Amino acid sequence: FRLPWSHVCLLFHADDNMLHGPVFLQEPSSVIFPLDSEEKKVKLNCEVKGNPRPTVGWKLNGTNIDIGMDYRYSTVEGNLLINNPNKTQDTGTYQCVATNPFGRIISREAKLQFAYLENFKTRVRSTVSVRQGQGMVLLCGPPPHSGELTYAWIFNEYPSFVHQDNRRFVSQETGNLYIAKVEASDVGNYTCVVTNTVTNSRVLGPPTPLILRNDGRTWLGFFGCHPGFKEWPQIFPR
Numbered sequence: 094f095r096l097p098w099s100h101v102c103l104l105f106h107a108d109d110n111m112l113h114g115p116v117f118l119q120e121p122s123s124v125i126f127p128l129d130s131e132e133k134k135v136k137l138n139c140e141v142k143g144n145p146r147p148t149v150g151w152k153l154n155g156t157n158i159d160i161g162m163d164y165r166y167s168t169v170e171g172n173l174l175i176n177n178p179n180k181t182q183d184t185g186t187y188q189c190v191a192t193n194p195f196g197r198i199i200s201r202e203a204k205l206q207f208a209y210l211e212n213f214k215t216r217v218r219s220t221v222s223v224r225q226g227q228g229m230v231l232l233c234g235p236p237p238h239s240g241e242l243t244y245a246w247i248f249n250e251y252p253s254f255v256h257q258d259n260r261r262f263v264s265q266e267t268g269n270l271y272i273a274k275v276e277a278s279d280v281g282n283y284t285c286v287v288t289n290t291v292t293n294s295r296v297l298g299p300p301t302p303l304i305l306r307n308d309g310r311t312w313l314g315f316f317g318c319h320p321g322f323k324e325w326p327q328i329f330p331r
């Protein structure tokens with residue numbers, strides 16, 4: 094009994110040569126694309142094996158993408174490249190689909206999102222007056238954005254930042270600045286600094302002048318009714 098040479102080969106390389114349906118080697122991952130980035134393309138990975146070699150297609154929000162329909166699309170070994178990504182056209186959930194005569198598999202969902210930070214619209218903020226010893230909050234009101242933000246406040250002029258202590262607190266949720274028991278040394282201009290940690294871009298709010306008022310009336314200096322108000326009791330107990 095003798096095997097023909099071709100079958101011997103088949104025994105040694107059974108894994109590679111056996112006919113089988115598509116299998117993922119790599120599935121796409123979610124991407125946050127900074128809108129102002131130098132890199133003007135997005136790559137979504139999809140690596141598959143199968144015999145015969147599977148064809149790979151892509152879906153956006155569940156609908157098949159016609160790669161030839163948009164010059165911005167191209168595929169390289171199954172990976173999807175999008176040139177000049179556009180927030181309106183390309184935001185969504187992507188999946189790759191691999192097909193051969195032995196089967197069809199669909200990848201996990203990968204989200205493409207865009208990170209950006211616009212400029213503050215308002216240029217001026219009205220003066221805030223507080224009685225000495227009272228507490229107050231200055232609202233940051235960050236401009237439209239996508240991506241995680243961090244907040245800081247400049248006191249008077251850069252690079253003098255408000256240092257947090259037992260009287261002063263900057264909320265990383267809202268950007269608002271809380272100052273308890275206002276003192277004469279707190280008088281000055283306050284500017285909110287917003288940083289997008291994804292794009293690394295930074296914008297400055299309009300400065301808010303803070304002055305002391307001496308009219309003798311009891312006056313609690315909350316400026317603007319904002320849900321951030323409810324943070325107050327936890328920050329300054331008594």
Ligand SMILES: *[C@@H]1O[C@H](CO)[C@@H](O)[C@H](O)[C@H]1NC(C)=O
Nearest residue numbers: 128177178179180181182183
């Ligand atoms: C993105 O696409 C929208 C809708 O097609 C279009 O109005 C807009 O000009 C595009 N933006 C850029 C930067 O090309």
Ligand SMILES: *[C@@H]1O[C@H](CO)[C@@H](O)[C@H](O)[C@H]1NC(C)=O
Nearest residue numbers: 153154181182183184185186
């Ligand atoms: C895909 O779906 C998301 C969520 O519903 C939506 O925001 C986005 O605009 C859609 N993308 C396209 C290209 O239709």
Ligand SMILES: *[C@@H]1O[C@H](CO)[C@@H](O)[C@H](O)[C@H]1NC(C)=O
Nearest residue numbers: 249250280281282300301302
């Ligand atoms: C705050 O800003 C105003 C307007 O730019 C300026 O006139 C004033 O001197 C500043 N105050 C302080 C304490 O820097």
